[in-house]
Amino acid sequence: MGKMQGPSGGSHSSGNGPHRVGYWMSEKKEKRINFAVFGDLCRAHGIELVKVDLEKPMEEQGPFQVIVHKLTDPLLEASQGNQAARAIVQRFEDFISRHPETTLLDPLHSIRLLLNRCHSYQMIQELDLCQTDGIINIPPFVELRTTNRDEIIRRLNNNCITFPFVCKNVVAHGSNSHEMAIIFNEDGLVDVKPPCVAQSFINHNAILYKVFVVGSMFFIVERPSLKNFSPGKSDRKTIFFNSHDVSKAESTSHLNEQEPGRAGRLHQPSRQVLKNLVERLQEKVSMALFGFDVIMECGTDRYNVIDINAFPGYDGVPDFFPALLRHVEELLDGGGDATKKAAKHPSNAVLSSLPQTQTLLKHPMQSFPSKQPWSTLMPIS
């Protein structure tokens, strides 16, 4: 594995010049996670980080040993028939097939597995985690492709979906995918906007655990979440919400406020159980950069997985960039096999062993954990 060195050391310079790592993500994301800091860190380690221009031939821009990307939007648009997006995706695919020495973080076929919420839930269900871990669960869900009330009721009943349920766009990524509704009774079925997924609402005392994976490392970050609702049908009106208003670190929506006497932590998730889940998921999706959301169900010992995201925000992970660099260096040193290795042997790497450089301490993410009482960072050890 490549040795981690301080900002002045470059462990990856070679006779042929520095290693080149390409990247692409939207400008919005690039700014939000302050990716320029990662560029500085790479440079300090003898790695040149270059933004890929999606409009230009890839050959002109290479060579790349690794490409880090979030191409969820072009992949989605391409799947919906957008010709420009198709051309972009095709360019990437052609480049990778002509350059098998380039590792794509992550492979496009893996990302495609996570674009549709139903497919993601099915995939996790197929891991048959119930047998191995007993307590990992996907709340009952069903895809709805109709506005016909009788047909909706039939599908809900056949799939054991109970009121209240959350209605989510079937598309899992992109700005339109985060608008949701909580439906409490049959009258609320007019608010079903197909194609969507209906998923039984699970009471969890308004606490969500985000598990963020970076190669062979993972982190658990506590976040606010939706408050409890009385189980079963009620005469409440449908509640519409945007997921980014309720489960970001800084969320303070009225939907996060538990009734007095009901607030408080349930049993905390076990690191070992989540580690097993990370291993199983990584084996299945062959990805290095992904995250998933877990809620602990009131009154049971069940862990409910409600969401899985490609290249999430990693907000609350103070050492994300050193961890990403470490993974990239493993790929550079291991001939592109490190993601597979990570999938087989997720280590219990403790991030505090990574160097804390001056540059990293300036990263805005560093200030996050101290701002919010619930954002305890729990590196798995």
Ligand SMILES: Nc1ncnc2c1ncn2[C@@H]1O[C@H](COP(=O)(O)OP(=O)(O)OP(=O)(O)O)[C@@H](O)[C@H]1O
């Ligand atoms: N089945 C459920 N039971 C209870 N609460 C839920 C359920 N599903 C989702 N939620 C709540 O709704 C929020 C948004 O759901 P979800 O994570 O599926 O959306 P998302 O838009 O994909 O989120 P992200 O921003 O993490 O990608 C969750 O953070 C949680 O608070």
Ligand SMILES: O=P(O)(O)O[C@H]1[C@H](OP(=O)(O)O)[C@@H](OP(=O)(O)O)[C@@H](O)[C@@H](O)[C@@H]1OP(=O)(O)O
């Ligand atoms: O920044 P991006 O555009 O990638 O937004 C992602 C967002 O990160 P943010 O923290 O930057 O908002 C993620 O939040 P966390 O799970 O990490 O909380 C999650 O919502 C992804 O589903 C989003 O990806 P999208 O669905 O939009 O593709």
Ligand SMILES: [Mg+2]
């Ligand atoms: Mg989520």
Ligand SMILES: [Mg+2]
């Ligand atoms: Mg999501």
